[in-house]
Amino acid sequence: MTLKIVLRNLLAHPxxxxxxxxxxxxxxxxxxxxxxxxxxLDAGVRSASTQRLWVQSAVSLFVxxxxxxxxxxxxxxxxxxxxxxxxxxGIYKEESNFFAQFGVDPETFRKSYPEIIVDDxxxxxxxxxxxxxxxxxxxxxxxxxxxxDTVPIIGRIFPRPDGSPWEFKVEGIYESKTAVVDQxxxxxxxxxxxxxxxxxxxxxxxxxxVYLAKVRDGADPGQxxxxxxAMFENGPQRVNATTEAEFGRQFVSMLGNIPLLLxxxxxxxxxxxxxxxxNTMLTIGQERxxxxxxxxxIGFQDGAVFRLMIIESLVLSLSGGLVALGxxxxxxxxxxxxxxxxxxxxxxxTNTLLVGLAIAAGIGVLAGLLPGMRIRNLTPxxxxxxxx
Amino acid sequence: MALVPxxxxxxxxxTRRSTTILTICSMGATVAVLAGVLALQxxxxxxxxxxxxxxxxxxxxxxxxxxxxxxxxRDRSDILIKSSPEIALGSDGQPLASAEVYLAVRRxxxxxxxxxxxxxxxxxxxxxxxxxxxxxxxxxxxxxxTDEVIVGQSLVGRIRNCQTDATIMLNTTPFxxxxxxxxxxxxxxxxxxxxxxxxxxxxxxSFSRLIAVLKDPSKxxxxxxxxxxxxxxxxxxxxEKAYLESQTLALSITFFxxxxxxxxxxxxxxxxxxxxxxxxxxxxxxxxxGILMSVGYRPFAIFLAFQLExxxxxxxxxxxxxxxxxxxxxxxxxxxxxxxxxxxxxxFQTTPLVLAVAIGFSIFLGLFGGGIPAIRAARMKxxxxxxxx
Numbered sequence: 111m112t113l114k115i116v117l118r119n120l121l122a123h124p125x126x127x128x129x130x131x132x133x134x135x136x137x138x139x140x141x142x143x144x145x146x147x148x149x150x151l152d153a154g155v156r157s158a159s160t161q162r163l164w165v166q167s168a169v170s171l172f173v174x175x176x177x178x179x180x181x182x183x184x185x186x187x188x189x190x191x192x193x194x195x196x197x198x199x200g201i202y203k204e205e206s207n208f209f210a211q212f213g214v215d216p217e218t219f220r221k222s223y224p225e226i227i228v229d230d231x232x233x234x235x236x237x238x239x240x241x242x243x244x245x246x247x248x249x250x251x252x253x254x255x256x257x258x259d260t261v262p263i264i265g266r267i268f269p270r271p272d273g274s275p276w277e278f279k280v281e282g283i284y285e286s287k288t289a290v291v292d293q294x295x296x297x298x299x300x301x302x303x304x305x306x307x308x309x310x311x312x313x314x315x316x317x318x319x320v321y322l323a324k325v326r327d328g329a330d331p332g333q334x335x336x337x338x339x340a341m342f343e344n345g346p347q348r349v350n351a352t353t354e355a356e357f358g359r360q361f362v363s364m365l366g367n368i369p370l371l372l373x374x375x376x377x378x379x380x381x382x383x384x385x386x387x388x389n390t391m392l393t394i395g396q397e398r399x400x401x402x403x404x405x406x407x408i409g410f411q412d413g414a415v416f417r418l419m420i421i422e423s424l425v426l427s428l429s430g431g432l433v434a435l436g437x438x439x440x441x442x443x444x445x446x447x448x449x450x451x452x453x454x455x456x457x458x459x460t461n462t463l464l465v466g467l468a469i470a471a472g473i474g475v476l477a478g479l480l481p482g483m484r485i486r487n488l489t490p491x492x493x494x495x496x497x498x
Numbered sequence: 499m500a501l502v503p504x505x506x507x508x509x510x511x512x513t514r515r516s517t518t519i520l521t522i523c524s525m526g527a528t529v530a531v532l533a534g535v536l537a538l539q540x541x542x543x544x545x546x547x548x549x550x551x552x553x554x555x556x557x558x559x560x561x562x563x564x565x566x567x568x569x570x571x572r573d574r575s576d577i578l579i580k581s582s583p584e585i586a587l588g589s590d591g592q593p594l595a596s597a598e599v600y601l602a603v604r605r606x607x608x609x610x611x612x613x614x615x616x617x618x619x620x621x622x623x624x625x626x627x628x629x630x631x632x633x634x635x636x637x638x639x640x641x642x643x644t645d646e647v648i649v650g651q652s653l654v655g656r657i658r659n660c661q662t663d664a665t666i667m668l669n670t671t672p673f674x675x676x677x678x679x680x681x682x683x684x685x686x687x688x689x690x691x692x693x694x695x696x697x698x699x700x701x702x703x704s705f706s707r708l709i710a711v712l713k714d715p716s717k718x719x720x721x722x723x724x725x726x727x728x729x730x731x732x733x734x735x736x737x738e739k740a741y742l743e744s745q746t747l748a749l750s751i752t753f754f755x756x757x758x759x760x761x762x763x764x765x766x767x768x769x770x771x772x773x774x775x776x777x778x779x780x781x782x783x784x785x786x787x788g789i790l791m792s793v794g795y796r797p798f799a800i801f802l803a804f805q806l807e808x809x810x811x812x813x814x815x816x817x818x819x820x821x822x823x824x825x826x827x828x829x830x831x832x833x834x835x836x837x838x839x840x841x842x843x844x845x846f847q848t849t850p851l852v853l854a855v856a857i858g859f860s861i862f863l864g865l866f867g868g869g870i871p872a873i874r875a876a877r878m879k880x881x882x883x884x885x886x887x
Contacts, residue, residue: 126774129771132766132767132770133767133770136770137764139763140760168604168669169603170601171602173669264561266561267567313561346701348670364833365834366833367833371538371831375534378534379531379764381523382524382528382531382771383767385521386520386774389524392517393778
């Protein structure tokens with residue numbers, strides 16, 4: 111009965127209510143998009159493992175550590191193995207196609223990341239092929255890489271003297287179950303890079319950007335961290351061993367005020383949409399004055415007419431909001447692919463969707479309150495006269 | 499044709515006060531978002547691109563796209579500077595060129611968190627090259643050959659140990675901060691010191707880039723071509739302006755993308771809201787429209803009156819939006835330019851252009867929001883309108 115009245119009322123002004131619901135649709139869509147971006151930014155921090163430590167130069171992200179550090183780190187009590195990571199920083203065809211490439215040790219890399227899913231056969235081929243590479247599912251989709259393809263990458267930090275691109279053969283495509291590893295990276299053999307520098311096939315210097323140190327089960331990561339830092343206290347390169355969460359937070363912190371900026375934009379969107387819905391609800395409340403008078407005259411309680419108004423407002427707001435969240439979820443794969451460069455791992459998480467739902471419901475209830483309270487306090491006579 | 503008096507439009511807005519105010523607030527918030535993002539983009543663009551010189555060139559290793567990736571060993575950079583007659587000469591007859599070491603170092607922010615601050619090691623000629631673009635505002639300049647540095651003004655108060663008399667550690671070497679400098683361009687978020695001391699403290703063998711002033715700025719192309727094909731020391735040459743543009747392209751595109759996305763999505767929502775406000779104005783004023791028509795106003799005049807009313811609402815929203823973002827002017831903000839992985843600090847700039855675009859956008863919102871209701875009003879039959887009072 112209640113719902114029937116609400117629907118009849120809403121359908122009596124199809125254009126106006128469609129526009130209001132539409133405005134909520136756009137606002138909630140935008141809010142959930144912004145929320146997804148902000149939560150993607152620190153998703154890596156939240157899902158970090160305590161079993162992986164990152165050892166980097168204490169001076170700068172751009173200063174390499176000596177190759178000899180690998181065996182030294184591996185001897186630290188509680189470290190199971192160390193895996194070399196070197197940033198390659200090349201470009202695929204054009205600068206606008208940027209994605210990350212890292213030279214790693216294939217054997218320890220796989221052992222360090224049980225969260226990475228890749229075909230065993232393919233991984234074996236990757237390990238066996240010095241010029242092979244492993245690419246993430248997102249860039250594989252975006253650029254159409256398939257197993258067996260050759261990916262040309264122009265080196266900028268490690269340029270070939272004749273300016274020609276490096277060529278990596280795709281041996282496998284990986285998926286990642288953790289936000290720590292995005293699906294938009296190309297991994298290749300560190301040794302291939304090292305040998306190319308040694309033989310003069312490329313400019314650049316041999317070094318390791320960061321070491322991943324796997325902490326043995328049962329060992330205390332904090333102690334391992336201090337032991338590694340102490341080991342290189344007097345140089346030649348001071349290091350900073352951090353937990354994976356801390357390592358990720360460092361990149362989030364680099365964004366500076368961007369998350370705050372996105373949140374402020376979200377706030378403004380919220381204000382704009384709240385006023386819009388409130389406006390419609392106030393108009394509805396005015397129009398409903400006479401109806402309410404009749405309803406009260408035939409025995410409807412104050413609470414009932416109040417509830418009706420709130421429900422009407424909720425339906426108006428939620429109809430737009432729910433469709434927006436559905437569309438956002440549907441567009442998720444497309445947006446992830448489009449944003450793989452700016453926000454790798456972009457996802458509409460359940461949390462994000464729930465936040466969107468709560469916002470739509472909140473707007474609905476709040477916008478219904480003011481006109482709801484007004485009609486609750488009307489006497490039947492005031493209502494019938496059509497004035498307060 | 500007689501137009502409906504402007505007075506009528508304005509008075510109508512006042513009689514429906516709450517709807518008018520709510521719609522204006524809603525549009526104001528929309529316009530404020532667009533203007534805010536634009537102000538950010540403007541602040542960013544003025545800082546980087548507008549201060550780039552065209553008589554100053556930047557030389558990088560071939561293949562490198564930023565100074566962080568580029569490398570010039572000392573012997574090569576010396577040859578390049580000495581063997582290039584295209585470079586202007588300074589007051590002492592030496593080429594106006596400087597090799598620079600550049601590295602983004604890890605620093606801690608005063609309010610917590612870490613960021614990458616660019617450190618630039620420069621040779622003495624650099625100060626003659628930059629001239630008045632660079633001014634010491636506190637303390638003094640560093641002495642060449644010593645472990646002293648000066649810090650850019652926008653680091654002060656944001657990055658730990660960035661003030662006169664503090665000490666900055668680079669790996670295992672302490673550097674003393676002896677002064678603070680200001681610059682209109684991006685140098686103001688950098689730390690500067692002696693190039694050779696930086697090389698040794700940072701354990702590096704190569705400079706990052708060279709800068710040089712041209713004798714004849716119109717011959718950039720020829721110089722660039724010669725260096726590209728140089729057998730001994732090939733190099734990639736760009737004017738400072740072009741270099742800065744290439745460095746900030748990605749971030750500029752991101753701002754532009756963000757701004758347009760917000761403008762389109764929020765704009766549609768605002769048009770819907772505006773349409774609603776005008777529709778309810780229409781419903782409330784049926785009788786008046788009927789009267790206006792029966793006293794002889796043409797449908798087009800009615801259309802104009804409603805359209806005008808919507809535009810006035812849009813314009814008021816635009817003014818409110820501008821008022822909301824004006825206090826942002828000059829507020830410093832910082833983020834990382836991921837093309838160079840360094841922190842850049844810049845201020846919101848609510849330039850006249852930003853405000854003009856915001857106002858234009860708000861008129862546009864009013865125009866579109868008022869469209870449907872105005873057409874509906876104009877199409878009404880006088881008898882019908884009068885009957886529906």
